Amino acid sequence: LHLDAPLGAGAELAAAPGQAHYLGTVLRRAVGDPVRLFNGRDGEWAARIAALRKDRAAFVVERQLRPAAPEPDIRLLVAAIKRDAMDWIAEKATELGAALIQPVFTRRTVAGRVNTSRLAAIAREAAEQCGRLTVPRLADPAPLHAVLDGWDPAVPLLAGDERRASPPLARVVAGIGLRPPFGWLVGPEGGFESAELDDLRRRPFVSTVALGPRILRAETAVVAGLAALQALAGD
Numbered sequence: 001l002h003l004d005a006p007l008g009a010g011a012e013l014a015a016a017p018g019q020a021h022y023l024g025t026v027l028r029r030a031v032g033d034p035v036r037l038f039n040g041r042d043g044e045w046a047a048r049i050a051a052l053r054k055d056r057a058a059f060v061v062e063r064q065l066r067p068a069a070p071e072p073d074i075r076l077l078v079a080a081i082k083r084d085a086m087d088w089i090a091e092k093a094t095e096l097g098a099a100l101i102q103p104v105f106t107r108r109t110v111a112g113r114v115n116t117s118r119l120a121a122i123a124r125e126a127a128e129q130c131g132r133l134t135v136p137r138l139a140d141p142a143p144l145h146a147v148l149d150g151w152d153p154a155v156p157l158l159a160g161d162e163r164r165a166s167p168p169l170a171r172v173v174a175g176i177g178l179r180p181p182f183g184w185l186v187g188p189e190g191g192f193e194s195a196e197l198d199d200l201r202r203r204p205f206v207s208t209v210a211l212g213p214r215i216l217r218a219e220t221a222v223v224a225g226l227a228a229l230q231a232l233a234g235d
């Protein structure tokens with residue numbers, strides 16, 4: 001379970017909202033049962049449930065199970081798309097080790113609003129489920145050009161391009177000897193406009209890449225790109 005509090009032997013900590021319901025009703029746990037806790041900084045800790053009511057729970061922390069370990073800094077930039085697909089992306093990007101999820105608005109973005117706190121909750125649950133000891137940061141949505149303007153130019157950014165005009169991702173990874181930190185950018189349902197692709201290609205830190213000859217849904221491109229990048233250049 002993910003908590004925001006510092007973890008250490010003997011600490012008595014209140015559960016985060018929703019965890020009491022999850023433990024009592026969903027997992028049918030009781031006072032005295034063991035749980036594993038992490039907070040993104042202190043590794044993983046064994047704890048016991050010290051109190052459990054419908055809407056409130058508390059833990060007593062016992063001992064460290066795993067120390068904090070550095071994770072590859074892989075940043076996902078994804079055009080805001082429909083809500084179900086964004087939910088799925090938050091879950092899968094967490095499982096695939098993204099350190100940051102940055103929703104961006106592009107010229108063809110149709111989704112009006114991104115519920116970042118909902119996505120952050122999904123990411124937290126996915127981190128708990130997959131045994132990750134950190135939760136990706138959910139950045140506030142911002143226009144693509146503003147994110148590019150603020151991007152650290154020392155960090156390579158690979159942008160998915162479905163128009164068959166870009167080299168395959170594996171060739172680009174090998175060519176630049178890609179290692180984290182790096183970013184993976186995916187456009188919206190309608191793709192990037194030509195002017196956006198031109199702008200991307202003008203930025204020295206951007207490489208546009210192809211994931212094969214088929215046009216993938218944006219959410220598929222997110223997952224396929226992250227999986228390939230993890231395999232080729234992750235840790």
Ligand code: SAM
Pocket residue numbers: 159160161162185186187188189190191192209210211212213214215216217218221
């Ligand atoms: N413009 C396209 C169309 O309507 O024909 C579709 C864009 S696609 C659904 C959404 C995004 O997924 C693209 O902007 C791109 O970033 C990524 N993508 C899809 N297929 C890809 C591929 N084969 N290689 C690289 N990126 C891809």
